[in-house]
Amino acid sequence: xxxxxxxxxxxxxxxxxxxxxxxxxxxxxxxxxxxxxxxxxxxxxxxxxxxxxxxxxxxxxxxxxxxxxxxxxxxxxxxxxxxxxxxxxx
Amino acid sequence: xxxxxxxxxxxxxxxxxxxxxxxxxxxxxxxxxxxxxxxxxxxxxxxxxxxxxxxxxxxxxxxxxxxxxxxxxxxxxxxxxxxxxxxxxxxxxxxxxxxxxxxxxxxxxxxxxxxxxxxxxxxxxxxxxxxxxxxxxxxxxxxxxxxxxxxxxxxxxxxxxxxxxxxxxxxxxxxxxxxxxxxxxxxxxxxxxxxxxxxxxxxxxxxxxxxxxxxxxxxxxxxxxxxxxxxxxxxxxxxxxxxxxxxxxxxxxxxxxxxxxxxxxxxxxxxxxxxxxxxxxxxxxxxxxxxxxxxxxxxxxxxxxxxxxxxxxxxxxxxxxxxxxxxxxxxxxxxxxxxxxxxxxxxxxxxxxxxxxxxxxxxxxxxxxxxxxxxxxxxxxxxxxxxxxxxxxxxxxxxxxxxxxxxxxxxxxxxxxxxxxxxxxxxxxxxxxxxxxxxxxxxxxxxxxxxxxxxxxxxxxxxxxxxxxxxxxxxxxxxxxxxxxxxxxxxxxxxxxxxxxxxxxxxxxxxxxxxxxxxxxxxxxxxxxxxxxxxxxxxxxxxxxxxxxxxxxxxxxxxxxxx
Numbered sequence: 001x002x003x004x005x006x007x008x009x010x011x012x013x014x015x016x017x018x019x020x021x022x023x024x025x026x027x028x029x030x031x032x033x034x035x036x037x038x039x040x041x042x043x044x045x046x047x048x049x050x051x052x053x054x055x056x057x058x059x060x061x062x063x064x065x066x067x068x069x070x071x072x073x074x075x076x077x078x079x080x081x082x083x084x085x086x087x088x089x090x
Numbered sequence: 091x092x093x094x095x096x097x098x099x100x101x102x103x104x105x106x107x108x109x110x111x112x113x114x115x116x117x118x119x120x121x122x123x124x125x126x127x128x129x130x131x132x133x134x135x136x137x138x139x140x141x142x143x144x145x146x147x148x149x150x151x152x153x154x155x156x157x158x159x160x161x162x163x164x165x166x167x168x169x170x171x172x173x174x175x176x177x178x179x180x181x182x183x184x185x186x187x188x189x190x191x192x193x194x195x196x197x198x199x200x201x202x203x204x205x206x207x208x209x210x211x212x213x214x215x216x217x218x219x220x221x222x223x224x225x226x227x228x229x230x231x232x233x234x235x236x237x238x239x240x241x242x243x244x245x246x247x248x249x250x251x252x253x254x255x256x257x258x259x260x261x262x263x264x265x266x267x268x269x270x271x272x273x274x275x276x277x278x279x280x281x282x283x284x285x286x287x288x289x290x291x292x293x294x295x296x297x298x299x300x301x302x303x304x305x306x307x308x309x310x311x312x313x314x315x316x317x318x319x320x321x322x323x324x325x326x327x328x329x330x331x332x333x334x335x336x337x338x339x340x341x342x343x344x345x346x347x348x349x350x351x352x353x354x355x356x357x358x359x360x361x362x363x364x365x366x367x368x369x370x371x372x373x374x375x376x377x378x379x380x381x382x383x384x385x386x387x388x389x390x391x392x393x394x395x396x397x398x399x400x401x402x403x404x405x406x407x408x409x410x411x412x413x414x415x416x417x418x419x420x421x422x423x424x425x426x427x428x429x430x431x432x433x434x435x436x437x438x439x440x441x442x443x444x445x446x447x448x449x450x451x452x453x454x455x456x457x458x459x460x461x462x463x464x465x466x467x468x469x470x471x472x473x474x475x476x477x478x479x480x481x482x483x484x485x486x487x488x489x490x491x492x493x494x495x496x497x498x499x500x501x502x503x504x505x506x507x508x509x510x511x512x513x514x515x516x517x518x519x520x521x522x523x524x525x526x527x528x529x530x531x532x533x534x535x536x537x538x539x540x541x542x543x544x545x546x547x548x549x550x551x552x553x554x555x556x557x558x559x560x561x562x563x564x565x566x567x568x569x570x571x572x573x574x575x576x577x578x579x580x581x582x583x584x585x586x587x588x589x590x591x592x593x594x595x596x597x598x599x600x601x602x603x604x605x606x607x608x609x610x611x612x613x614x615x616x617x618x619x620x621x622x623x624x625x626x627x628x629x630x631x632x633x634x635x636x637x638x639x640x641x642x643x644x645x646x647x648x649x650x651x652x653x
Contacts, residue, residue, distance in 0.1 A: 015420060017488070027557055034554050037547045047540045049456035050464070059468075059544040060551040066472035067555035074347040075566045078573070082348070087572040088581055089229070 034060065094139050096152050096200060097127040097162070098210070101169065101193025105186045120173045120185055127196065128166035131159070138202050147262055150202030156529040157383065158199050161319045163527060164387045165196050167513075168311035168394060175398050175506035176304035187220035188308045195312035199319055203262045204252040204277075207320070211248060211284075214313060215241030221305030222297055230300040236577075237297035241313075244283035251276030267324040278325060285317035285368065286361050288337045292577040294361055295345070299353040299410075303401040306353055310360060310397050311390045318367045318386050327374025332455070335372055336463040338365030339470035345575060346477035350568050352400050352410045352486060356393070359436065359478040362470060363389050369467065370451040373458050376530040381450030383528050388435070388443035388517055395432035395510040396482060399425050402499035402507070403486050412481070412568035417491030425499045426487040428507035435514040437479030438471060440545055442518035446536040449545070453534070472552045479549075480556050485568060 016022050041056045048054055104123030111119055136159070140152035154162075169192035176188065191214055198210035215238065222234035254273035256262050267274040279290075286294045294314065298306050325331065339362050346358035363385070370382030402425045403418060404410040419426040431442070438444040448471070455464050498504070517524050525532040559565040621628050 013420075017419075018491075027561070030550065030554060030557060034547075034550050037543065037550060040543055040547075044539055044543070046544070047538065049453075049459075050461055053544075057547075059547040062468060063472040063548040063551040064555045066469045067476055067552045068559070070343065070347060070469075070473050070476060071555075071559055071565060074344045077344050078348045078566060078571075081345075081574040082569070083572045083574055085350075085570045085572055087574075 094134075094152065095130055096140055096197065097131045097134075097166070098193045098197030098200065100127040100130055101189050101196060105189030105193065108186055108189070109182060116182075116185070117177050120177065120189070121170065123189060124166050124169035124173060124192065127193070128163070128170070131162045131166060131196075144205075147205065147256075148203075149206050150263070151197075151206050152200050153202030154200065156527075157319070157323060160383050160387060160527045160529065161199050161315065162196060164390050165192065165199060165312065165315075168192070168390050169196075169308075171391075171394060171506050171510050172304065172308045172311065174509070175307055175401075175503055177502040178500050179302075179304055181224055181302075183220060184224045184302060184305060187217050187224070188305070191217040191221070191308065192312060195316050198316055202264060204248075204255065204264045205262050207264055208245060208248050208252060211280075211316075212242060212245040214316065215245060218309055218313065221309055222301040224302045224305060225300060227300075233297045233300040236581075237293050240283065240293040244280045247276055247283070248280035251278075251280060264323060266326065269325065269328055269330070274324075278321075281317050281320045281324070282334075283317075284313055285321060286314060286338070286364055287334055287368075288341060289576055291338070291342070291361055292575050295342075295354055295357040295575060296577050298357045298360075299351050303405045307394050307397045307401060310356075310393050314360065314364055315386050315390060318364060318371070318382065321368065322371050322379060322382055326371055326379055328372060331368050331372025332460055332463050333372075335365045335368030335370075336466040336470075338362065338368055340365070340466050340473070343470060343473035343477055345573055346473075347481070348566060348569075348571075348573055350411050350413050350570055352412055352415070352482055353397065353404070355412075355477055355481060356396050356400060359474060360393055362474060363393065363436070365470065366448055366451050366467065369455060369460075369463060373451075373454050373460065375454055375458060377450060377457065377534060378454035380525075380528040380530050380532055380534070381447060381454055384447035384450055384521075384524055385444075387524060387527075388447040388514070391510055391513050391517070392432045392435035392443060395428060395507060395514065396436065396478065398503065398507045398510065399429035399432060400482065400486070402503050405503070406496040406499065407494050410486075411570065412485035413570050415486045415492055415494070416489040417487070418494060418496070419487040420491075421494070421496045422487070422498050424504050425507065426483065428504075428511045429483050429487065431511040431514055433479045433483050435518065437475040437549060438545060439479075439549055440518075440537070440542050441515075443514040443521075444518075445545060446518055446521040446524070449536050449541055450534055468548065472548060475549055475552045476556060480553065 038057050038060050046054055052058060101123055104119065104126070108116060108119060131154075134152070134154050136154045136156075138150045138153045140150065142149040142151060169189070172188065173185075176185065179185065194210045194213035194217060198207050198214065201207040201210060219234045219238045219241070222230055222237060251273050252262065254271075254276065255267075258271060258273055267277060269275060269278060283290045283293075298309050301309055321331070342358040342361040342365075346355045346362070349355045349358060367382045367385050367389070370378040370385065372378075400410055402422065403415065406422065407415070407418070409415070435442040435444045438448045452464065452467050452471075455467060499507070521536060525534070556565070619625055
């Protein structure tokens, strides 16, 4: 703990990710890769256990919807379970 | 190496010798002990040995077979790596506790009978709590107390089950038990507590994040995976484990999404990962059990790595709350990189360790037509990616720059993280050595085109969902908060209910007291009326009146005698 808060040699140094446009570039790259992966479903034959796995884009769409559903449910869930940080200490 | 020497003894005796060593040798000793244990484990022949006669029972303290061997290897590795991570710590008690804890966990793995298992089971509970108490805060003390009560409690239930089991079957051998009798059901519950089954889980999220920086890393490896091993040994193929496991994969991730303490997020995600292993045990086929063992192996490494990276952050900046962190990649680039490897491994990104192990379990569940459980597992896989894969590195190292600047983690921490990250990558790219260690022959290829592409789709579309929600502001902000979990029942509801019962008792006794007093009053009043100064029996009368009364009595007697 002795070294906590010790400064870097140059705290004002700017980084590549500090530029909003570079973050945008990464995000668009991600979207492009996702689009490409979605298209892959037309190009190969899946070896699957369940029929629904063969639906085009099943994994992508299921993953996407899972995450969105998870977040919205968790937001609602938070309303029920959230308490002050010192709830048990009080 | 000595023939028949239990590796557990090497760790436990090694721990006890630690205080006797001069300070400068202690570091080397800390690393040598688990290394020697591992060497001994590898040299031991498979089979049963270390028999001890006790009260007419034969204990088998050492059993090496393929199931205990693979867990033994990873337990030693985990002990070694966490010792490297903890080398800078000067607190002798923590080192001793960690080594005894690891040794006891290994002893429990290698136990061939239930009594030996029980003894080591309780040693793990008692030794590990010192890693929580060593934090030194009041909060940690109380969390440690709760942890200890629950852990020892699971041991008591285990013992009750063992006694019944011996009574019914006349043996204490620890082999397949199966559900059905009270005895085996009790043992199942004891294992379930340590494995953090739903509603029995909360000691994990309560206690682990309160332990010391290095203590949490040690804790994350042993207790729960010992329970996974015990379940795999005793209850493989029990259908109910599929349901229990699938529930375990799904519900902790909701907590993980809204939790602010990042080490607690990891504790929830640890619970979720155990769920995958439990499903594997429930499916019970050779592929599924291989998957469970492989996943435990891979999981111990990447989970330790994630706890190490968050521990490094806590060590350097003094907090691990997501609401206060951000932008630390500028100060801790190496830690950031290692954390990302761990995060990608737990998210089952192809070419990393989680992928080659988790896919075995998911494939095994599909092969046995557990379609609903399968859908839950895939949902949970996307969820893992969210809270462990992205949330952990994003909110600590990236996201909003908190302005915090610190030094990179200490060298020994970096070495531990680097070695663990390397193992995650090597296992991911070249899983064959791990597969060769598994309990059954492996006929499974993780890198088929279908596996590879579908997994990439799942992962990247989940990342895309996170990105879109983050950028549109839908994603819930990190807030300082306590999220109520099942521990609310024993930390609030039950104490309050007990308080209410006590209050009620006081109330009732007060009313009864009042009623009694009224009765006493009445008795006193009545007595007073009869025997008081003016009472019927005690009134004083004049001499004349008494003379008259006597004369009247005499008259009555005279008349009566004449008649």
